[in-house]
Amino acid sequence: SREELKSLLMKEKSEKVGLKLNIQKTKIVASGPITSWQINGETVETVSDFILGGSKITADGDCSYEITRRLLLGRKVMSHLDSIFKSRDITLPTKVHLVKAMVFPVVMCGCESWTVKKAERRRIDALELWCWRRLLRVP
Numbered sequence: 001s002r003e004e005l006k007s008l009l010m011k012e013k014s015e016k017v018g019l020k021l022n023i024q025k026t027k028i029v030a031s032g033p034i035t036s037w038q039i040n041g042e043t044v045e046t047v048s049d050f051i052l053g054g055s056k057i058t059a060d061g062d063c064s065y066e067i068t069r070r071l072l073l074g075r076k077v078m079s080h081l082d083s084i085f086k087s088r089d090i091t092l093p094t095k096v097h098l099v100k101a102m103v104f105p106v107v108m109c110g111c112e113s114w115t116v117k118k119a120e121r122r123r124i125d126a127l128e129l130w131c132w133r134r135l136l137r138v139p
Contacts, residue, residue: 029059055110063114071127074107078131085135095135103131 014021023042028034030046037044049058056066081102085095107127116124133139 029057031059031061053110055113057113061115063116064120066110067114067116067120067124070107070109070111071123074103074127074131077103077106078134082134085137099131099135104128 021039023039023044027045027047027050028037029048029050034046037046047059049056051057056069058065078099081098084090084098107124114120
């Protein structure tokens, strides 16, 4: 609740356990109608979205921007590996391991917090198939 959150953010309680709250750096993303928030007389900034751990978090929970960004990053990594995929000295199992270790983790980073719609699921599947086709040199 709002009161519990306020009590957690109170300076006195935080300082008792060794935490110091910098209100100038503190921001709040509210999914409800919170317009302003004050702690000890200082106003905390309310924002509509922010980046946490490399993922964009929005107040409305829309993940389409983040999914699109991750898909583009995956394509970029795959394109950078193109010279390795063209090499005949590297075996196919090694190339498969490279895709699994370098491309898919970039795409799926932060996916635990995504709300995936049907169209986005199809785009994720399409990227996976594109990666395998590119690896195998299938047009």
